[in-house]
Amino acid sequence: MSERVKSTEKSPAEDVPQPGPAKKGAVKAAKAGAAVPSLGVVGMLRWAWTQLTSMRTALFLLLLLAVAAVPGSLFPQRPANPSVVTQYIKDHPDYGQLLDSLQLYDVYSSAWFSAIYILLFISLIGCVVPRAIAHYKAMRSQPPRTPKRLSRLPEYGTLVVPADAGIPASDAIEDAAALLKKRGYRVEVRHDDGARPTLGAERGFLKEVGNLVFHTSLIGVLVSVAVGGLFGYSGQRILVEGDTFVNTLVGYDQFNPGTNFQSSQLQPYSIQLDKFQATFDRESQGKFGQPIDFTADVTTKENPGAPAKKEVLKVNDPVTLGGTSIYLTGNGYAPVVTVRDGNGNVAMQGPVVAKLQGENYYSSVVIKVPDAKPDQLGFAGFFLPTAFVTEQGISFSGDPDLINPQLSLNSYYGDLGLDKGSPQNVFELDVKNLKELNARSLKAGGITLAPGNTYTLPEGKGSITFEGVKKYVGVDIHHNPGQLSALIFALLAVAGLIVSLYVNRRRVWVRTGTHEDGRTMVEYGLLARGEDHRLAGEAATLRGLLAQKWNLDADNTDTAPSNSSPAGSPEPKKDQ
Amino acid sequence: MFPINETMGQYSELFMLLAAGTYTVAFIAFAWDLARSSKTLKSVDLKAAAAGTTAAASAKVPVTAGASAAAATARTAGSGEDRLSGPADRAERPSSYASGTANGGVGQTADDSMRYGERRAPARVAVALTVLGAAIHAAAVLTRAVGAGRVPWGNMYEFLTTGAFVAVAVFLVVLVRRDLRFLGTFVVGLVIIMLVAASVAFWTPVGHLVPALQSYWLIIHVSIAVLSSALFTLTFAMSALQLVQSHRQKTIAAGGADKLGFMRLVPSALSLENLSYRINAIAFIGWTFTLMFGAIWAEKAWGRFWGWDTKEVWTFVIWVVYAGYLHARATRGWTGTRAAWLSIVGYLCVVFNFTIVNQFFNGLHSYSGL
């Protein structure tokens, strides 16, 4: 704790009493901590605790935390990008595996990163609790005893009230007390000094309160994040225009439950994508064709029986439903195709989600037709919203809008391998057990379709028709029960931080006395606890107020403490 | 959505160029001020030493090491010593030096209040030119905003040009309260670099924002980030000077020669530390808001308020380093030089976050228009 540290720093002003009993205890503890004790287990534990909760350790752990966070930005991270990590390990056979064993692909859940922040937060608790107790006591105790020599304080000054003003020392001290009370100080007047009454005053207890609130709120944020991880869940789903998502486990394409997730948590709301519209920049030259707006019109129902509601889903503007939020995170085109098999029956009809691959919605398409008879059919290729072909025969998409949509495919027949029940990636076609029907390298060539076109497959295997194009969106669905409390704690932390940095904790002491010639001599001193660059300003203000009260000239005596104290001042000798 | 106005965009670029030109002249004037003042100050010192007017040394006249040591009052001597012994007892008497007519210390011209006695004509010219440059710069930023029909901070070019403007504006605002003209070469120099980098390496025509950036959180989050970074820029310069100054003060106190004459214009290490602490405290609050608003925006856009994206990682690292700085200021043995180092490291992280991370690291944030 800083208190502990500062108490040893304050040596030049030893006769300035230090706050309350907590301080003394702390000094003792610090002394005990300084020499490594030979006190046995309890002693060792106590020593370790003192070390852990020391300000120096907190600082060290903070800096360590900053350093430890960095590798997470240098190496791909599993939670964000599992496939990139796999690839990275493959690409770096020499050290890829080593990094994995050091948990460098899972930095933020790694043992060492967790160790650092857990230690930090233990240290934080060990810091906050005793500080809170000490502060509670300080708030209830009287302002500290008046130092013998006020002139040693960082701010010091004297005032002289002329004898004819008729203000004796005892009245002067009461005047000063009233004035300080009005300024928000807690004041105690002490007449026990006989002819020289004094007062002690203190203000700014909120500073420490702010500091405690700040640090405690950090714990609150951490706990909220943990709660979110335990009880939250998230998932993804792709919706083609017309599709409906129902919030049940089977409704998700991908689902990531928190540790304590229960499927009963899911409220069976539904959301239907009616229409999706993307707007592209047609105005500025440099960014022609860049997306400038994505809007999804959806129809939602809180429950299967609830009334339908029209809503708009946009980027940066999620829809909230059944305790979850639904985010628009992706979009693309879904060409609608009809595939007839060798027997002439419709084996598949509907939109096929095309996966984005490059510029201007250049996307890959995979069509699997397990129902085709006698042979299963498969197609793989590309979808281009605005097809262009270079002289070398390379096709690319020239615009994100559907100006010249084109589907170019290779076709296959054989066993798709879907019947074995092992899960497959819908975006990839495993051609191991398939025979090529159409490809550019074959005599039959590849398949190139514009909307409305039909292509008849060779060898009487069937046909494929490109009916038209729909749009799809990718949505993320999140439920995080810790979110709101994390926000509240974060706001509390900021409030505490501001209070702690901008409220000043100050002490003022005043001593009055009567000179032989009847003048009333007043001296005062100010002391700040912690950082306070406005202490001098406060001293000047107090001086002005006192002078005004007693109708004195503000430069009544030397403003700045000088080495020649006014004769007969209550404390004539300034320590050299 | 407002329409794009390319003509305005072109005006903006012209103004940027004019502003950069004006700043260049201002930079020269600031540099001249440093060179000239150190010379005149030295001669004043020499004269003072020759005349032996030690006791008469007022706050306005620089006091040499010998003079300070010989100064009559205990308080002056004490104060000189305190300054040398560094900020070990800073926490105990934070404001005592600011009060009264503090003595300049060793080889110093300004104290905590940073009031300089003598007139510095080149510095005045430099400040006037900086004000002029800032006015043109403001016009450039405004026309850019009008041209794009939105806030002018949506890509690297705009971050740099607007950020540079905020840096100058913050510097000028602080100048009203504190005479920080000794930082002029640094601030204006940095601003010129930013403007040149923007025009050469990151030039982007006016354009609309991608949907991901269309949010009022862009206005709030980025503006506070830029403002805090501008403040961190000032404290970085002060902390760097603090290191040099404390080294110089030690050398002089040990009877060494004063090789860094221009540092006379710079206040004592302790004054620098105190002021940079105060600015860092404001900037830290700003950065806390940056972090929080970023998290809120991330929640709105991506569905999670924290995901350890590269940009998030570095924003966090910066925040923790400056939290460390604030702790250091309250830890015995870590005030002064070590705290200054932390402030410098923090700023290097800010620069890294803004340059390298924006450009080379892939993350959700890497749509900033490159």
Ligand code: HEM
């Ligand atoms: C989670 C990590 C922590 C962060 C981010 C943090 C941040 C901060 C910040 C920003 C301040 C300055 C603002 C203020 O005075 O309220 C501060 C002050 C302080 N912190 Fe922490 N802190 C952390 C952990 C700790 C721990 C573990 C301790 C105790 C060992 C501690 C003890 C203190 C003390 C005593 C102060 C007051 C310093 C003074 O008197 O000026 N903090 N902290």
